[in-house]
Amino acid sequence: xxxxLQLVISGIVVGxxxxxxxxxFVLIYKAxxxxxxxxxxxxxxxxxxxxxxxTGPKLPFVVSAFxxxxxxxxxxxxxxxxxxxxxxxxxxxSVIMVTIGLASVLDGLMHLTPFGASNxxxxxxxxxxxxxxxxxxxxxxxxxxxxxxxxxxxxxxxxFQRSTLGIAMRAVADDQMASLSLGVSVEKMFALAWAAAxxxxxxxxxxVGTIAGLNLGALTSIGLxxxxxxxLGGLDSISGAVVGGLLIGVLEKLAExxxxxxxxxxxxxxxxxFVILLVVLWFKPHGLFGTxxxxxx
Amino acid sequence: MSSEPSRPEALGPIxxxxxxxxxxxxxxxxxxxxxSLKVPEGQITALLGPNGAGKTTTLxxxxxxxxxxxxxxISGAIRFRGEDIHNRAPENIVLKGIVQVPEGRRVFKHLxxxxxxxxxxxxxxxxxxxxxxxxxxxxxxKLRALKDRLAGYCxxxxxxxxxIGRALLARPRLLLLDEPSxxxxxxxxxxxxxxxxxxxxxxxxxxxxxxxxxxxxxxxAHYGYIMESGHIALEGTRDHLQENPDVREFYxxxxxxxxRKSFRDVKSYRRRKRFx
Numbered sequence: 240x241x242x243x244l245q246l247v248i249s250g251i252v253v254g255x256x257x258x259x260x261x262x263x264f265v266l267i268y269k270a271x272x273x274x275x276x277x278x279x280x281x282x283x284x285x286x287x288x289x290x291x292x293x294t295g296p297k298l299p300f301v302v303s304a305f306x307x308x309x310x311x312x313x314x315x316x317x318x319x320x321x322x323x324x325x326x327x328x329x330x331x332x333s334v335i336m337v338t339i340g341l342a343s344v345l346d347g348l349m350h351l352t353p354f355g356a357s358n359x360x361x362x363x364x365x366x367x368x369x370x371x372x373x374x375x376x377x378x379x380x381x382x383x384x385x386x387x388x389x390x391x392x393x394x395x396x397x398x399f400q401r402s403t404l405g406i407a408m409r410a411v412a413d414d415q416m417a418s419l420s421l422g423v424s425v426e427k428m429f430a431l432a433w434a435a436a437x438x439x440x441x442x443x444x445x446x447v448g449t450i451a452g453l454n455l456g457a458l459t460s461i462g463l464x465x466x467x468x469x470x471l472g473g474l475d476s477i478s479g480a481v482v483g484g485l486l487i488g489v490l491e492k493l494a495e496x497x498x499x500x501x502x503x504x505x506x507x508x509x510x511x512x513f514v515i516l517l518v519v520l521w522f523k524p525h526g527l528f529g530t531x532x533x534x535x536x
Numbered sequence: 537m538s539s540e541p542s543r544p545e546a547l548g549p550i551x552x553x554x555x556x557x558x559x560x561x562x563x564x565x566x567x568x569x570x571x572s573l574k575v576p577e578g579q580i581t582a583l584l585g586p587n588g589a590g591k592t593t594t595l596x597x598x599x600x601x602x603x604x605x606x607x608x609x610i611s612g613a614i615r616f617r618g619e620d621i622h623n624r625a626p627e628n629i630v631l632k633g634i635v636q637v638p639e640g641r642r643v644f645k646h647l648x649x650x651x652x653x654x655x656x657x658x659x660x661x662x663x664x665x666x667x668x669x670x671x672x673x674x675x676x677x678k679l680r681a682l683k684d685r686l687a688g689y690c691x692x693x694x695x696x697x698x699x700i701g702r703a704l705l706a707r708p709r710l711l712l713l714d715e716p717s718x719x720x721x722x723x724x725x726x727x728x729x730x731x732x733x734x735x736x737x738x739x740x741x742x743x744x745x746x747x748x749x750x751x752x753x754x755x756x757a758h759y760g761y762i763m764e765s766g767h768i769a770l771e772g773t774r775d776h777l778q779e780n781p782d783v784r785e786f787y788x789x790x791x792x793x794x795x796r797k798s799f800r801d802v803k804s805y806r807r808r809k810r811f812x
Contacts, residue, residue, distance in 0.1 A: 403658050
């Protein structure tokens with residue numbers, strides 16, 4: 240039992256990272272129905288720019304982290320303005336192809352910098368030690384990661400449920416023509432969604448960097464690992480992103496703890512979440528919390 | 537007794553003037569060939585005509601919604617309170633005070649009724665939204681009972697009421713209604729038109745309504761235009777239109793001899809359609 244709980248807790252820590260990364264993904268999908276394959280690259284840009292600000296001009300880490308959030312959000316905004324604005328009204332598949340292209344271009348550019356080559360760690364900014372939870376040692380970095388995630392998720396849910404701007408963004412996702420007729424600027428909403436996605440990508444980059452260090456390949460691969468999380472939770476649901484992310488994290492850890500010993504070579508943690516994903520989609524094709532099409536007869 | 541076709545100016549100061557506009561889609565398909573109309577302030581103006589006459593295009597030209605459809609006003613002018621507004625972005629036009637209720641209602645299906653209404657107020661910065669929400673519920677009591685329901689699960693009539701209420705929350709000076717009777721039961725159509733008439737009378741909102749159902753539209757409108765294949769074929773006050781023998785025959789379905797027209801005479805409609 241003790242062992243099980245420990246696995247669950249470490250699964251929650253990993254899962255909250257997935258949830259945060261999935262949030263950025265969901266934001267873009269919710270506003271514009273676009274699947275952003277370059278999300279992992281933004282996560283990496285967020286993490287490395289914080290590292291750059293903290294080690295280059297030797298700014299305090301909190302300031303560097305803040306700058307990284309702003310910079311990546313701005314980058315998301317620019318991406319929409321430069322590459323995607325012209326594609327409004329074009330088939331979604333064209334837009335998705337652009338994001339795939341963008342992912343490889345950004346990947347290539349980052350490999351040209353020194354960051355592409357090796358592993359880095361953020362300068363120490365947290366006190367040593369941590370708390371003991373059910374016999375599991377959780378250091379402050381992990382606690383901070385979970386707290387940061389919860390904060391972001393709560394803020395964005397409130398934004399979408401309560402603020403007029405958030406409701407207008409959902410309206411754009413629902414019917415662009417009708418939104419235009421009410422004076423909602425669809426272009427502005429798309430740009431805003433990309434900026435917000437950049438912001439959350441940077442946030443998850445910061446969290447991953449704090450817990451596990453910085454490695455270009457590992458950071459960008461999170462962009463793909465969020466797929467099972469968002470599809471499990473439902474592509475357009477924030478609460479779905481949270482539940483999906485946490486579920487995938489916990490399943491990964493449980494598979495690692497129990498199944499790896501049974502399978503020669505291990506590695507079940509990579510497969511098991513997808514098995515569960517398939518089973519869930521069997522019964523709920525829109526994901527656990529995804530929006531079902533409303534058809535009146 | 538037949539009344540003279542009195543000018544729209546006689547009914548009030550002109551709020552909106554569409555002056556000889558031509559609209560082209562995709563640089564090649566011309567839909568409007570010189571449409572001119574005037575909407576007097578504080579009144580209900582009807583734009584009637586058969587399918588494909590260009591009524592919806594005229595409304596879209598006014599509200600700026602041609603742009604997403606790849607359409608453009610290539611000549612002529614649209615003036616709202618003396619200011620040129622053609623080919624402006626739709627959000628600018630909403631800010632000027634013109635809001636369109638699109639054809640087919642187009643409510644936000646996955647938003648609740650109240651959230652739909654709040655999207656209507658998205659351009660406003662003042663603090664009166666709460667009171668206005670109450671006013672909308674006063675005119676459409678059904679919506680209050682449904683305020684937490686997803687709009688997609690409301691009936692057609694409820695959705696039409698929601699679409700009108702949503703547009704009213706933007707506090708328009710001019711409300712454009714595109715085919716509000718579409719797909720609704722006759723009783724419901726009459727209810728919706730009588731609410732529109734009340735809102736016009738009590739709130740002073742000017743209305744321009746596009747309809748195929750000439751009978752119900754002329755029951756509330758003060759002035760009317762009849763459009764056929766891209767231009768205005770006839771105009772006049774309600775009484776003038778209701779007494780015009782061609783309008784009676786082709787739009788109100790009343791035969792010259794009085795009484796309702798039989799379907800047997802439909803063929804002559806085709807032959808005599810271009811009565812201007």
